[in-house]
Amino acid sequence: MSDFAAQTTPEPREYDAGFGDYFALLKPRVMSLVVFTALVGLLVAPGGTSPMIGFTAILFIALGAGASGALNMWYDADIDSVMKRTAKRPVPAGKVPAGEALTLGLWLSALSVVMLGLATNWVAAALLAFTIFFYAVVYSMWLKRSTPWNIVIGGAAGSFPPMIGWAAVTGDISIASVLMFGLVFMWTPPHFWALALFMKGDYHKANVPMLTVTHGRRETRRQILIYTVLLVPVALGLVLTDVAGPIYLVTAVVLNALFLKGAYDIWKREEAQAEADNYAVERRVFKFSLLYLFLHFGALLLDALWRLI
Template identity: 65%
Template sequence: MGEGPHRHQAGTYSRLPAEWTRTGSGPRTRKTCLMSLAEIQDTPLDETGFGGGQGEVGDYIALLKPRVMSLVIFTAFVGMLIAPGGIHPVLGAVAILCIAIGAGASGALNMWYDADIDAVMSRTKGRPVPAGKVTAQEALVFGLTLSAFSVLVLGLTVNWLAAGLLAFTIFFYAVIYTMWLKRATPQNIVIGGAAGAFPPMIGWAAVTGDISVESVVLFLIIFMWTPPHFWALSLFKRGDYESARIPMLPVVAGEDATRRQILAYSVLLAPVGVAPALLGFASPVYGAIAAVLGVAFVWYAVKVFREREGDAARKASVQLFKFSLLYLFLVFALLLGDSLFAALFSGGFA
């Protein structure tokens, strides 16, 4: 992380968590307010309390949550390719770029708002804002700028339905999920998961200009997948959420209730995963494999449901978490392969 000698020594941010208020509107250290301009000009930058202008390019890339972004790119790409009709490859690439940047922007807005709780959790305390590399205000401006650009460019170059969906996704993730539900309700994950479920729908809308049953099914697959995925994570990262006082389900409703709900959503997910074949926009081969994957998902969820004590319980939830990642990847990869295969046999891309 390039711990340069000038980087954190003045502690502009090292004292941040104690002074941080819950508003997330950025650190206003008392020192800054009381200093005169002359004093500030006589002080090396690190000691003024502004602390801005310190970030490396890599820190700004980290604000975009590149790992989440890669999943967004993949699912949006699948949505775009399996949609009927075609899109010019250049416009398709621009659409993917806009969706990726828009998703990254919502990640930056999330890190701006959540810096106080990110600082408390082991999984997130190395993020640029709590680590003091980028100020909260810089993250906010970065997120807003990229949001505006991604939506406008998508609208001007592709179509305004896709742009509107992208804008709604950013709003949903940054405002509805991050600012409101995440700290307010144990169902935060369920509703917040909708934000992650939009990208294939946006990809689809970029091609067809509409919302259809098929794109809603793609949405539902990710929507149903999110709760068991994150609740499995929260089962073995429970301490983190407790110390950050986020009302995750295991913290609020207990682990037994979480295991029941994981199982319930897994049972709902399995048929939704097969739905593309049942609705006829994927082949029976896809349907068969998706069914097997769905059964495996439920099987891992049953293991989580049964194993409730000690290491076995932890292991079961880790296994479900890992399998859930594999499941989502495989389902979308299969949908993609399926439509490419069909396109080859129908004599080229539609």
């Protein structure tokens, strides 16, 4: 080989992936939220199911969520590499080849959908298949890079798990399961926009058209308040169904009052003030939003258990 060829031929890249790196491809934090909301949807559904079928359903719903995460990490490796929050993910960090992330995502997608259909019913399987497609293709490949409303529309992908859990038991879709979907769907924009307010630099560097980038932080603050106001009737609407009881009612009233107060606090703040205290209010509301969703679904679960006593 000539000296020139030796200098210009790229060195073979060595990947040093362990089990933890492949598990990280499945976005375990996101998966935990998917599993919990799907489990609640399954447990509050009328009729019930056997523990074994319920466990199997949740297992394959979780694998479907993991498949979505792997496909997202494969496609988003380029922008993940320039964002501080995501640069250490397995693909941009050079731990896992992008092709392996794609292969894992595709295999887990097929396995989770087919096995959920065989274990429960094909309505639940179809909802899971659509969820994976929506997150990997509609959101990751299209919406995320093309519109500031990516989170609004794309949030549907993370909203389907309680519907899937419900359908795994009943084989259908009901007003209650749609409202559980709506709760997650309407919660997603203020949750992520609160994060975007103090992570704006990352989205600028990655050229992702988050609302903070395209419309500015003032408009983002306004939209957080608007969507939180719209979220309240959806959250309280579940009280009108058979799945919510007194525990949920009290929980929802308190949590929505606190979330509205947080959204109002974000809306009224000036940027200079927010920057001066390192976006303390925005960070607090973002953390509270995680607790908000967990406690809503936890209250639904407690009401279901209470009815069994």
